[in-house]
Amino acid sequence: xxxxxxxxxxxVVIILMMTGLYTVFASRNLIKKxxxxxxxxxxVFLLYITIGKVNGGQPPILVKDKSYGTxxxxxxxxxxxxxxxxxxxxxxxxxxxxxxxxxxPLPHVLILTAIxxxxxxxxxxxxxxxxxxxxxxxxxxxxxxxxxxVYNLEGTAD
Amino acid sequence: MSxxxxxxDWLLIHGxxxxxxxxxxxxxxxxxxxxxxxxxxxxxxxxxxxTLTAFAIAIYxxxxxxxxxxxxxxxxPHGISLVIDALxxxxxxxxxxxxxxxxxxxxxxxxxxxxxxxxxxFYAAFLLCIAGLLGMVVSGDAFNVFVFLEVSSISTYVxxxxxxxxxxxxxxAAYNYLILGSIGATFYVIGVGxxxxxxxxxxxxxxxxxxxxxxxxxxVAKVAFGFIVIGLGLKLAMFPLHAWxxxxxxxxxxxxxxxxxxxATKAALYLLxxxxxxxxxxxxxxxxxxxxxxxxxxxxxxxxxxxLQAIFQTDVRRMLAFSSVAQVGYMLLGxxxxxxxxxxxxxxxxxxxxxxxxGLFLALGAMWYRFGITRTEDFQGLGKTMPLTMGAFTVLxxxxxxxxxxxGFVSKLNLVYAAADEGWWWAVGIIMLTSILALIYIGRVLLxxxxxxxxxxxxxxxxxxxxxxxxxxPMWGLAIASIIxxxxxxxxxxxxTRAAELLLGTG
Amino acid sequence: xxxxxxxxxxxxxxxxxxxxxxxxxxLIPLIALFAFYVQFHGDYGPGGGxxxxxxLAASVIxxxxxxxxxxxxxxxxxxxxxxxxxxGVLLYGGTGVVNFILGGEFLNYSNLAHDASxxxxxxxxxxxxxxxxxxxxxxxxxxxxxGSRQPETSDEDW
Numbered sequence: 001x002x003x004x005x006x007x008x009x010x011x012v013v014i015i016l017m018m019t020g021l022y023t024v025f026a027s028r029n030l031i032k033k034x035x036x037x038x039x040x041x042x043x044v045f046l047l048y049i050t051i052g053k054v055n056g057g058q059p060p061i062l063v064k065d066k067s068y069g070t071x072x073x074x075x076x077x078x079x080x081x082x083x084x085x086x087x088x089x090x091x092x093x094x095x096x097x098x099x100x101x102x103x104x105p106l107p108h109v110l111i112l113t114a115i116x117x118x119x120x121x122x123x124x125x126x127x128x129x130x131x132x133x134x135x136x137x138x139x140x141x142x143x144x145x146x147x148x149x150v151y152n153l154e155g156t157a158d
Numbered sequence: 159m160s161x162x163x164x165x166x167d168w169l170l171i172h173g174x175x176x177x178x179x180x181x182x183x184x185x186x187x188x189x190x191x192x193x194x195x196x197x198x199x200x201x202x203x204x205x206x207x208x209t210l211t212a213f214a215i216a217i218y219x220x221x222x223x224x225x226x227x228x229x230x231x232x233x234x235p236h237g238i239s240l241v242i243d244a245l246x247x248x249x250x251x252x253x254x255x256x257x258x259x260x261x262x263x264x265x266x267x268x269x270x271x272x273x274x275x276x277x278x279x280f281y282a283a284f285l286l287c288i289a290g291l292l293g294m295v296v297s298g299d300a301f302n303v304f305v306f307l308e309v310s311s312i313s314t315y316v317x318x319x320x321x322x323x324x325x326x327x328x329x330x331a332a333y334n335y336l337i338l339g340s341i342g343a344t345f346y347v348i349g350v351g352x353x354x355x356x357x358x359x360x361x362x363x364x365x366x367x368x369x370x371x372x373x374x375x376x377x378v379a380k381v382a383f384g385f386i387v388i389g390l391g392l393k394l395a396m397f398p399l400h401a402w403x404x405x406x407x408x409x410x411x412x413x414x415x416x417x418x419x420x421x422a423t424k425a426a427l428y429l430l431x432x433x434x435x436x437x438x439x440x441x442x443x444x445x446x447x448x449x450x451x452x453x454x455x456x457x458x459x460x461x462x463x464x465x466l467q468a469i470f471q472t473d474v475r476r477m478l479a480f481s482s483v484a485q486v487g488y489m490l491l492g493x494x495x496x497x498x499x500x501x502x503x504x505x506x507x508x509x510x511x512x513x514x515x516x517g518l519f520l521a522l523g524a525m526w527y528r529f530g531i532t533r534t535e536d537f538q539g540l541g542k543t544m545p546l547t548m549g550a551f552t553v554l555x556x557x558x559x560x561x562x563x564x565x566g567f568v569s570k571l572n573l574v575y576a577a578a579d580e581g582w583w584w585a586v587g588i589i590m591l592t593s594i595l596a597l598i599y600i601g602r603v604l605l606x607x608x609x610x611x612x613x614x615x616x617x618x619x620x621x622x623x624x625x626x627x628x629x630x631x632p633m634w635g636l637a638i639a640s641i642i643x644x645x646x647x648x649x650x651x652x653x654x655t656r657a658a659e660l661l662l663g664t665g
Numbered sequence: 666x667x668x669x670x671x672x673x674x675x676x677x678x679x680x681x682x683x684x685x686x687x688x689x690x691x692l693i694p695l696i697a698l699f700a701f702y703v704q705f706h707g708d709y710g711p712g713g714g715x716x717x718x719x720x721l722a723a724s725v726i727x728x729x730x731x732x733x734x735x736x737x738x739x740x741x742x743x744x745x746x747x748x749x750x751x752x753g754v755l756l757y758g759g760t761g762v763v764n765f766i767l768g769g770e771f772l773n774y775s776n777l778a779h780d781a782s783x784x785x786x787x788x789x790x791x792x793x794x795x796x797x798x799x800x801x802x803x804x805x806x807x808x809x810x811x812g813s814r815q816p817e818t819s820d821e822d823w
Contacts, residue, residue, distance in 0.1 A: 024337060117304075
């Protein structure tokens with residue numbers, strides 16, 4: 001039971017995922033199916049992004065280091081402090097064993113791509129719905145099926 | 159080999175990226191080209207270049223072995239790698255070749271089926287589809303596969319919907335395909351997300367290594383495998399998840415059906431092979447269970463039920479679509495048995511079926527182009543009115559059934575041998591049964607074509623009206639290819655065996 | 666939306682849209698400016714091509730919603746939008762091809778300048794520009810496609 005608090009993000013993901021899937025299967029209206037598909041895809045985005053968060057982590061940006069300097073030999077005084085080539089600044093290199101923890105930026109990149117894909121899919125789905133409305137006059141699935149029933153019986157398009 | 163000397167060096171080294179980038183860039187250019195002739199010419203040139211490059215890459219791979227290309231100069235596992243190995247090289251060649259053949263066929267077909275102002279975007283979407291499929295097959299990074307999977311799927315939804323000019327049911331077919339395809343791709347993404355949680359990397363070779371170190375991984379990896387199998391199963395039309403396929407194949411424009419039937423499900427099957435044997439390993443208990451009960455079970459059920467459904471169709475395109483679902487069942491059976499011989503047989507059937515189904519839909523499209531034929535009854539007398547087209551249809555139909563000296567016979571024979579080696583005689587029996595069912599539904603069409611006289615319209619017997627040359631050449635090319643494979647299959651069987659050894663040898 | 670009824674007898678009384686028009690005349694340039702801010706700050710914070718493209722497209726769509734689709738099509742002609750889509754993809758793909766011509770793999774930005782980190786900088790700027798152009802034009806094109814299907818609601822029907 002305690003996992004429901006520490007794994008709160010997964011609970012939310014599962015609730016959204018199942019809601020979205022149920023809406024896709026159970027709706028008879030084409031727009032509602034697309035809405036369910038969007039909810040389903042959003043739950044996946046949440047899944048990816050919430051696993052990228054590290055407790056106590058900061059954004060994955062190099063922290064400019066003002067307090068530590070170099071000793072006479074030019075070596076950094078603190079482990080993990082690096083000189084970046086483009087300037088004379090010192091930065092603290094984050095990572096394991098360092099003072100600085102950072103959240104994982106990779107899931108955000110993946111989700112950006114997935115969002116774009118979701119937008120493209122949604123726009124094509126909506127365009128198809130508009131065309132179906134123009135051709136059939138309805139966007140309820142059962143009415144579309146019954147309008148095509150005659151076609152399907154004869155197996156011909158005319 | 160002398161052919162490789164003609165190919166510039168940079169093409170062999172940068173081949174995978176070239177295959178992916180060229181159709182993508184040319185798709186953007188083709189979309190704004192002024193009229194349909196120019197658009198068709200640019201598509202034709204692009205697919206010709208792609209086929210030659212794919213051919214060169216396949217030969218180069220046969221000589222050199224696995225090549226890994228670092229995209230952007232970043233080394234894997236942090237960077238995206240493009241991998242050409244024995245598993246992906248034949249498929250790259252197949253996709254490029256079928257694209258080229260479809261473009262040759264598409265010249266008269268799009269004139270008949272697509273409105274003039276939509277033809278340049280049609281070719282652009284077609285090039286995007288090819289780019290997506292090629293990217294899917296060469297990619298060595300799990301999320302990159304998703305990106306190209308969606309590129310190809312979205313352009314496929316658009317291409318299928320363009321059949322609305324001919325038959326308005328294409329719109330709801332495309333919509334259904336969109337919903338189910340997006341659910342499948344999202345399941346795949348969930349699976350990759352769980353794999354990323356378990357292994358910390360997205361590179362497929364790296365994932366395989368880490369999972370082997372973890373000896374199969376925890377429950378997270380099991381869940382990931384489940385999601386990936388179902389997601390890919392939706393894309394490759396595994397038995398209960400095939401609901402989108404008959405509609406999409408039947409109502410799409412004919413060039414699109416030809417291309418889809420020979421490449422879309424095959425690329426998804428390639429991904430299933432890649433994940434089941436390369437990333438995961440059949441030695442993990444959960445993978446073996448899924449192979450045994452899900453893939454074999456659903457494959458066998460699909461074979462029988464889809465063949466039975468094919469018999470009861472009046473529309474020939476839907477009949478061939480259900481036949482495709484049954485043939486996918488054969489491939490799943492081959493994968494499920496999980497021995498080198500059976501995976502080689504499944505892969506061989508993948509390649510053969512692409513050629514056979516592509517050719518069958520080419521012939522069917524030519525028949526629609528001339529006479530508007532879509533139903534089985536309309537086939538009467540086609541042996542006399544369109545002899546060459548019907549000849550190609552007959553050869554390919556016999557190959558689908560599995561008559562000796564055709565490609566279908568070779569792959570079914572290999573599958574029977576592989577099943578018999580494991581002692582699975584019930585599988586052999588079911589393969590025989592479905593071949594007889596195929597005989598029934600193909601034979602019905604052939605009987606109507608050859609043993610009935612041509613119909614009379616207003617008292618005049620329909621005259622002979624053969625398909626145009628640009629349609630005849632591709633379909634006879636594929637028919638002759640299937641006979642050549644039936645007589646001497648050594649090259650293609652070698653390629654399949656190498657692919658299977660790559661998958662199962664390392665596992 | 667037809668020309669607002671700004672008859673001389675009744676300068677502000679009968680026009681129902683004056684508030685919208687005044688505020689959006691003020692806001693649309695600011696939205697576009699914010700889009701460019703997001704675009705160039707993608708290196709240092711959340712942002713980048715896709716987000717900036719959507720914000721820029723939102724400013725054009727706001728203009729179209731308030732002032733009418735015909736006005737918007739005069740300002741941003743559909744032909745230009747179509748060419749813009751291709752231009753964006755060519756920018757991205759072209760950067761990849763240029764990298765490949767200069768030696769090195771496809772999309773390997775290191776060769777674009779005298780050292781690797783400047784090369785990466787220029788490469789990212791170029792591809793983000795390509796993404797901006799593509800996303801903006803695609804979003805506007807989708808809006809035009811959907812918006813042109815139905816006749817616009819006249820003022821009396823509001």
